Amino acid sequence: MIKLNNKTYTCPVDVTLSFIGGKWKILILSHLNIFSDRGFSEIRDNLPGISEKMLVQQLKELERDQLIEKKVLSLKPYRVQYNITPTGKSLSPLFEFLSEYGINYLKEHGIDYIKDQQLYK
Amino acid sequence: MIKLNNKTYTCPVDVTLSFIGGKWKILILSHLNIFSDRGFSEIRDNLPGISEKMLVQQLKELERDQLIEKKVLSLKPYRVQYNITPTGKSLSPLFEFLSEYGINYLKEHGIDYIKDQQLYK
DNA sequence: TGCCGGGCTTACTTTTTGGTAAGTTATTGC
């Protein structure tokens, strides 16, 4: 058992998963890995099925863990921009592996996945 | 949204994660990736913190998804052997990436992770 | 003036996941 910031992890894999676990984080990162300077709704509209609550939550955690960064463009009409950080980008082999494995699996099960605006490699 | 076996997935990544998501599957696969012909208790004793209920559950799902296979050695005293399948082995780049990323992160935070019987690369 | 879009917040509920602990069958070992 590994202890870090008063949390316990069974192993290093567990540590990594604490950043990118959950249903949406990898999807958000994949998106920001391809597109830069994204607004909240742009991200939302590219993740079919996500709720705004979830998106906000995940974005906050990703920002806290420094995988993405948020720039506030203006306050009066509140406008923001999200971008992936170098740390976030360092995970891209992972996204690619997961995606290709999934595409391959789908192919073997008769589903030909066509990219949704190149969202997922 | 992708539909397969009356489940829905937001994307191929989601599909892949459905096999290896959860707290223990990657750890079990990592273990079986290194050790072969493992009995139930051997696996259990190498996963600090796992409950038997969880282990049984995860092993069943991994078997169902054909990432591992179970051989029944004898029935009267019930004895089994678990092994990783080629499909399971094909995920090993993933395990290695996740583990190395975690080890690296820990190092940057002053924790020098020492391998537990080479369990995790 | 009233509605729409952007970027959220809040409260509440449901679903999923994980944990505890006891019980089961059967064999081996002292």
Add this chain to the structure above:
DNA sequence: GCAATAACTTACCAAAAAGTAAGCCCGGCA
């Protein structure tokens, strides 16, 4: 004969993750 071990099963419970739905502030636009 008794305890220990292997490989589970079962029931019950708590916590975490995710979903639903409504509301809020602000500015632009017709």
